Amino acid sequence: GAGVSQSPRYKVAKRGQDVALRCDPISGHVSLFWYQQALGQGPEFLTYFQNEAQLDKSGLPSDRFFAERPEGSVSTLKIQRTQQEDSAVYLCASSLAGQGPPVEYFGAGTRLSVL
Amino acid sequence: AQRVTQPEKLLSVFKGAPVELKCNYSYSGSPELFWYVQYSRQRLQLLLRHISRESIKGFTADLNKGETSFHLKKPFAQEEDSAMYYCAPAGNKLTFGGGTRVLVKP
Numbered sequence: 001g002a003g004v005s006q007s008p009r010y011k012v013a014k015r016g017q018d019v020a021l022r023c024d025p026i027s028g029h030v031s032l033f034w035y036q037q038a039l040g041q042g043p044e045f046l047t048y049f050q051n052e053a054q055l056d057k058s059g060l061p062s063d064r065f066f067a068e069r070p071e072g073s074v075s076t077l078k079i080q081r082t083q084q085e086d087s088a089v090y091l092c093a094s095s096l097a098g099q100g101p102p103v104e105y106f107g108a109g110t111r112l113s114v115l
Numbered sequence: 116a117q118r119v120t121q122p123e124k125l126l127s128v129f130k131g132a133p134v135e136l137k138c139n140y141s142y143s144g145s146p147e148l149f150w151y152v153q154y155s156r157q158r159l160q161l162l163l164r165h166i167s168r169e170s171i172k173g174f175t176a177d178l179n180k181g182e183t184s185f186h187l188k189k190p191f192a193q194e195e196d197s198a199m200y201y202c203a204p205a206g207n208k209l210t211f212g213g214g215t216r217v218l219v220k221p
Contacts, residue, residue: 003158033208042119042201042211043159056208091159106159 002026004107006092012113013082021077021110025094029105032075034067035091037109043091049075082114117142119212121202127218128192136187136215138202146204148185150176151211153199162187162200172196192219 005024013019025032031050035043036059045059051072060067064082069075079086089109118141128134140146148165163171165178165185176187185202197219202212 035209035211040213042121042213043209045208045210048208093159104161108158 004092004094004105006090006107006110008110009108010111010113012115015082015084015114017082017114018078018080019082019112021079021090021112023075023077023092023094023107025073025075025092026096026105027073029094029096030072031095031097032069033093033095034075034077035093036061037089037091039088046077046090079112082112084114087112087114117204117206117210119202119204119210121200121212121215123215124213125216125218127220129220130194131191133188133190134192134196134217134219136200136202136217138185138187138212140183140185140202140204140210140212142183142204142206142210144206146206146210148176148178149203149205149209150174150185150187151201151203151209153201155198159201192217194219194221 007022033048034046036046037043047067048056049069052069064080066078089111091109092107094105120139122137150162151159152162153159174189176185178185199214199216201214203209
């Protein structure tokens with residue numbers, strides 16, 4: 001594909017359910033980022049991978065959030081025991097640069113609604 | 116802590132009028148400065164970055180290191196400029212402001 005692909009586009013979960021959000025970066029992009037965007041806010045950093053190594057996870061809000069990129073390509077963001085405050089759009093971005101931003105290519109996002 | 120302030124939540128201007136979006140940041144080190152834009156029903160995309168010193172779609176951004184500001188300007192707004200704009204300084208990751216919605220009226 002030509003761009004960053006995220007699936008599913010929409011996810012509705014009952015409180016307490018586990019969810020998994022997928023990101024397919026642009027082929028060959030070394031860096032991969034996850035952001036959380038609450039309604040009416042700017043995106044907030046969650047975590048960053050360089051290839052398969054998770055170099056920064058300082059933005060993950062709790063230990064219920066977990067991200068992986070085992071083969072240095074596709075990444076999965078997992079949220080365990082979802083809470084209502086987890087409702088947000090989750091954005092994935094990838095970059096060719098291996099030293100962090102410029103992050104130039106964003107996916108369309110996954111909108112998570114926790115009921 | 117890194118902080119980005121975009122004081123205007125909404126800017127409403129008439130077509131052909133100038134528009135300026137303010138951005139002030141507090142950031143350790145010397146970040147690279149970006150503006151991102153999100154048009155209706157489209158994904159977030161890069162508008163311009165300071166290091167390129169380019170004018171994109173008629174927009175320019177002036178970095179003032181003394182005031183730690185990176186305001187975005189366009190002398191003559193067009194209806195297609197209506198969108199959400201985010202200021203984002205970056206070290207090894209982007210830090211976004213809260214965004215400014217620009218509405219250009221005909």
